[in-house]
Amino acid sequence: MESKGSDDLELLERIRRGDTGGAGELFERYAPALLRFTDRMLSDRASAEEVTQEVFVKVISRAHQYDGRAGVASWLFAIAANACRDRRRRDRRAMVVPLEAVAEPRARGEGIESTIASRQRRQAVRQALSELSDEQREALVLARYHGMPYAEIAETLGISVGAVKTRIFRAVETLKAHFSEGESWTAAT
C-alpha cells in the first residue's frame, strides 16, 4: 500500500475538527481501494457501495478514537472488514444475488464482447472467492488485490503474521480445489 501517513493524519485531524473537506479528501484518497475491497468481500456492488459509505460515516464519528497504533490505511481497511462481516451476517442475501444483476457499470467505449468476457471472468473468480471463509477471503484479497504486506494485513485484521500466512495458504488450497473440480484453469481467462 502506498504510504501517505502524515497527510492521512492531517486529514483525520481536520475531520475531528468537523471539516467536511477533510472527509471529502479522505474519500477521494481511499474510496477506490475500499470499494474494490468491499466489492470482493460482498460480491454485490450495491452492498459494497453502501458499506464503503458506512466506513466513511464511521470514520467521521470515530476519528477521535484513532490512536495511531496502526496506519490510517490499516485502520480504514479494518473498519471496512468489520463492516463487511457485519453486513454478511446481517444480510445473507448478498451471497446469492446473481452477479449479472449487479454488473459493474460498463466503461465507455468498451465493446460488447469484451464486456461479456469480463463478466464471465468476474463471475468465475467471484464464484471461487465465495467458497472461502470471510477470514481467508479478507487475507487473500488484501494480499492479492491490494498488494498489502503480510505485516500490514496482520495489523489490519488484528492477527499475527503467521495467521495471515496460514489463511492465505488455506485460501489458495481451497481455490485450487475449486478450479480443478470441473472448471479448467483457463475458463476464467
Added chain:
Amino acid sequence: MDCRDVKTIALDRLAGEADEASRRELSAHLAGCENCRREMGRLEDLWTVLGTDPDATVTPEFRERSLELIEEEFLRRRVREFRPRTRSVRPFLQAAAMLAAGAVGYLIARGLPSSSTASPTPVAGSAPRAIATPSAGIARASNTGSAVLDLASNPRFSNVSYRPADPDGRVGIEFDVTTRQTVVGRPEEPEVARLLAYLLSRNAETAGEKSRAIALVSEHYGTGSATASPEIVAALSATLRKDPNPGVRKKAADALASFAITPEIRTVFLAALVSDKNPAVRLVAVDALAAAAKQSPDAATIASLREKAVDPQENGFVRAKAASALKAISF
C-alpha cells in the same frame, strides 16, 4: 529446503514477501524437482486467474452520493440531540406549574397587576409534559400609552421600522419582539407532533433546516416504538413528493421507510419510484415497497418493481435492487 516448504515459499514469492535468499533457494529446488515445478506452475496460474477479476470503480454517481452523505453526516452531528425529559422530571414540572398558577392567583386576589415579564408558565396545566414560555412569537405595540414593554429584560427586536411624525407630532416605531420558546414533550404527543409537522412543512426554509427536522422526526418515530402521527406522515409525504432538494427527499424517504407502511405511504413510494429523478430516492422506495410487499404482497407494488427490474432506461442499481426484491417476495 524440501518439497513441503515449497508451497509456502512459493506463495510468499507471489505475494512479494519472499526475501532474496528464499527466492534463490526456491529456484534451486525447482530446478531439480519436477513435481514442485508443476505445483509452482499451478500456483502461478491461480494467482494470474485471480488477477483477471476486474476492479470495481468509483462511478461519478457513487462519488456524488457519498460526498453528499458525508456532508449530511457532519450536519447531523452538529445538530443538538432532542432529548425528551425523562418521566422522573415530570412531578417537578407539575409542581412548578402548580406553584406558578398559585402565585398568579395570589397576585390577582391581592388586586395587583401581574407583570408581563412573569417567569415562564405552562401552556396548559393539564398537559404538564408540554411546556412553553409565555407570549406568542410576535408582540406589536400600536400605542405608546397602552404598550407594555419591559426593556429591562433586553427583548430582541426584529423588523424594526420608523414612521415619521404625524400632525400631532407622534412618531411610530414598529418592530417584532421575538422570544425563544421551548417545547418539551414526547414526539407522539399531539402538541409536539403538530409542531414538528409544522416546522417540517412550513417553517423550514433551507435544506439544512428541513434535514434537521426530518432527522429529529425519523430518530424518534422510526424506532418502531411509537406510531407516527398523521400530520408527520403527511408532512414527510409532501416533502418526498415536492421538495426540490434530492438530499432532503431522500431523508424524507428514509424516515417514511422506517415507519410501518400504510396505504398512504405505499402510494407515495410508488409515485417516487416512478417519477423521482434521484436514483438514491428510488432505491429507498424499492426497499420500502419490497419490505411491505414481503408482509402483504400487492399487485401495484409487484407490477412497479417488475417494470423497474426490466426498464433499460433505469439506473443499474435500482434495476438490480428491484430484481432482487422481487425474488424475495413470495407471490
